[in-house]
Amino acid sequence: MKEINNYIDTVFNKQDELLEEVLSSIKENEMPTISVSPSSGKFLTMLVSISGAKNILEIGALGGYSGICLSRGFGSEGQLTSLELEERYAKLAYSNLAKAGFRHQVTYITGEALKSLKGLVSNQKEYDFFFIDADKGNYENYLDYCIKLAAPGALIVTDNVLAGGSVANVGTARSKHYTETMKKFNETVANHPQLESLLIPIGDGMTVSKIKK
Template sequence: MKQINSYIDSLFYTKDDLLEEVISSIQENGMPSISVSPSSGKLLTMLISISGAKNVLEIGALGGYSGICLARGFGSEGQLTSLELQEEYAKLAYRNLSKAGFGDQVSYMTGAALQSLEKLAQDNKKFDFFFIDADKDNYENYLQYCIKLAEPGALIVMDNVLARGSVADPDAEPKRHTAFMKAFNETVAKHPQLESMLIPIGDGLTLSKVIDQTHK
């Protein structure tokens, strides 16, 4: 997996000073180095621009790396709502999004994402693109909320679904979330409201389209 990702990054990722500054700012602030991989970030940008999504919800901001990738996809016309547990992380993410020129197009909701999602549901908010990249134990809950908050045909992208390849390789040392991710991937694959595919890039991204029930 590592070798394949290095190969993909070496061919398709071009040096990006702004994103490299984001990575440095995360390290300087003593935060974990767990942003999406460069190629996953580029794919997020492409998915937003191809789908034309303008109202994006991110779960798990960290220092704003994926937030910038998402915002680049909608350019000057979209809005990003980002949910982050840690106030300090959200502040850094906001500074980085502002540096990237998206300060007016992003808003952060801090605290446990499940509470923020419940608030968004109560307020009848709708989104056309979701990126789930926070605590893995809640992935199924996050997925259910995203479906609830989705415009028909919305896309939901979930990161880390391969758990470093351990979900597919019986000889690999199991990770903390291997068993959980295996079960989650089965749920997504069979979900009646989703049409999905797992893309083995970075730590694995699943891309799900919310089926428009009115056109079935």
Template sequence: MHPEHRFDPQDGLDVFRRLNRYMNELFGSQDEVLTNILRSIEVHGLPPISVSPATGKLLTMLVAISGAKRVLEIGALGGYSGVCLARGMGPEGTLTSLELVEDYARLAQHHLEKAGFGSQVTYIIGPALESLKTLVMDRQYFDFFFIDADKDNYVNYLDYCIQLAEPGAIIVADNTLAGSGIGSPRALERRGEIMKQFNETVALHPQLDAMFIPIGDGVTVARVKE
């Protein structure tokens, strides 16, 4: 390759960021419900780490396309992603949301109720690994999973999701681009390495078909083989 044609990762990152800004403006600016949730999260002092508008739209579409009726969310925060998931599952669907912080879960539930999904969502408070273990012991099964909690445990969450999965279930994980650390020098940082390991685990897992989608902060989508 001629030197002046050599690929610069920073150029690719700039294009990626511009495309994400465009998608987020396109899908987020006119959604009053989700915009109000983001304002409420800021007012209540929660960290500004909700999924991007484009990622939220993808979640709604994936739930709807898959026909999922039993959805499990790992990490509720203020309810932004919960509303996106609930929008896709229809009136017969149920959402079980695991959240470590009780105040976060309370705010999320308030937002789900305002959005019209209060009767369809259940919050389980406490460390997610303990809650997942209990769900396995209770023989609960789900057909859609969304992982968006502490990154150190992503591989552990994945293992539990597979145990809880109906055949053909969809598993989605957010932030798998690790703040644009994957594929660049920043991948040497701890979070980048964690996400690299997670993505490789998903890609090579014998029970999963998977794909990485570069929107938001990166979304990994996998289907549990039947």
């Protein structure tokens, strides 16, 4: 799995100085180095662009790597709302998004994501694209909220669904503490009556789900 991803990243991605700077800033601030892979980031950009999404909700900002990739998909016309537990993570993410040219197109809401999501539902917000990349134990809760906030035909993309390959017992892949959680989540997404979904084995695995109209 690692070799395949290295091949994809090498062949299909050119060096991106801005994103490299984001990764460096994350490391310098002693934050977890768990941003999406280069190809996963490019995939997010393409999905946003292809779908025509203009109003995105991201759950889990970290240092802004995925936020930049998402925003590149909507260019100068979209808006990104990002939920982040840690205030200092959100500040770094905003700084990096500003450097990327999206200063006026991104809003960060800090605190527990479930509380923030409840507030967005109460305010009758609606989004046409979602990206979930946060604490795995709440993935199903996040999914439920995304469905409530979704416009007809919206896309929901979820990261780390392969748990390093352990969900499929691939080769020597070791189980992670969230392997069983991801297995259950994948089954839920695959069989959800309101979703049409597929798992894409890129990076650490992404599910792409479309809200049925």
